[in-house]
Structure formats: structure tokens, C-alpha cells
Amino acid sequence: MSINEPGLVESVAEEIRSVMARRKVNQAEVAEAIERSQSYVSRRLQGLGAFDIRDLEGLALLFETEPASLLGWAGLRTPKPPRPRLSVVGRGDDLSAIDEDELNDRFDKKAAGFDPSAKEIDPDTL
Structure with a gap:
């Protein structure tokens, strides 16, 4: 992964922001759904901290999806395994x-x- 590519924290934050926009859900609603403060949600949506697994479970319920769908794998490149x-x-x-x-x-x-x-x-x- 190069320095310019997003890591997992940023990729998850980007995916959650995208789902929030599509579903017209604001930060206050997210905070309530995961029982956290709005500042907690804001920092994580900026990629300044990671959502934990319980957060992802709560977000999946709010968005009516699976927690894994919030990982934002589409833009995340994983390192190649060593060649055999x-x-x-x-x-x-x-x-x-x-x-x-x-x-x-x-x-x-x-x-x-x-x-x-x-x-x-x-x-x-x-």
C-alpha cells in the first residue's frame, strides 16, 4: 500500500459517509444508533480514529445491511502474498x-x- 492510498480506517470512514449520504442519515442519528457522542462519530468519519466492531454492528442495523459491507473493500488494496x-x-x-x-x-x-x-x-x- 502506498502512502497515498487509504488504509482500512479511512476506507471504512469513506464507506460509512457514502452510505450516510445515500440514506440521508446525519451524524446525530448515527451517534444515537451506536450510543456514542456526535464528536466521536465526527472524528471517526474524518478517519481520525477507528469505528470498533460494536459500532459497525450498530451501523449495519441502522443501514439495514451486513457489517462487512461497511468495510469499504472496493478501494482497499491488500499487499500481495509472497510468491511460492x-x-x-x-x-x-x-x-x-x-x-x-x-x-x-x-x-x-x-x-x-x-x-x-x-x-x-x-x-x-x-
């Missing part, structure tokens, strides 16, 4: 434990020298 290491037994090279990127690089280098008009393929070039 491949176990490959190859001819000539020891490819027993290289990662996918290195395997792709080796394949691309071999493919760059591939001649599709050749009648025979030398197995040592694979």
Missing part, C-alpha cells in the same frame, strides 16, 4: 528451488533464442 517457491527438476540446470520470477526469467531467455522454423528441438536448450 517452485520445486522443479530440470535438465542441465539445477532448478530444484528457485522462485517463480527467476523461472520466468530463465524461460524468457530460452524463448528469445527459440526458432519456430527449426525442424528439431535440441532438448538441451529447454
Whole structure:
């Protein structure tokens, strides 16, 4: 996640603001529904603090939706998981434990020298 992308707190706040606008619900109504002060709600809607799980449950009841729908996942990017290491037994090279990127690089280098008009393929070039 880059510094310019919203985190989970900001993403949730943005989603709740959006639902509030669509449903024409104000901060006072939200505060009453989750039994918090209006200043508490205001700070969280600005992304200056996080709504807790009980808040999300109360908001879901108010908005007649599921709590998970308030997480605002659409704009949130999650980091990529680490790439798995491949176990490959190859001819000539020891490819027993290289990662996918290195395997792709080796394949691309071999493919760059591939001649599709050749009648025979030398197995040592694979």
C-alpha cells in the first residue's frame, strides 16, 4: 500500500459517509444508533480514529445491511502474498528451488533464442 492510498480506517470512514449520504442519515442519528457522542462519530468519519466492531454492528442495523459491507473493500488494496517457491527438476540446470520470477526469467531467455522454423528441438536448450 502506498502512502497515498487509504488504509482500512479511512476506507471504512469513506464507506460509512457514502452510505450516510445515500440514506440521508446525519451524524446525530448515527451517534444515537451506536450510543456514542456526535464528536466521536465526527472524528471517526474524518478517519481520525477507528469505528470498533460494536459500532459497525450498530451501523449495519441502522443501514439495514451486513457489517462487512461497511468495510469499504472496493478501494482497499491488500499487499500481495509472497510468491511460492517452485520445486522443479530440470535438465542441465539445477532448478530444484528457485522462485517463480527467476523461472520466468530463465524461460524468457530460452524463448528469445527459440526458432519456430527449426525442424528439431535440441532438448538441451529447454
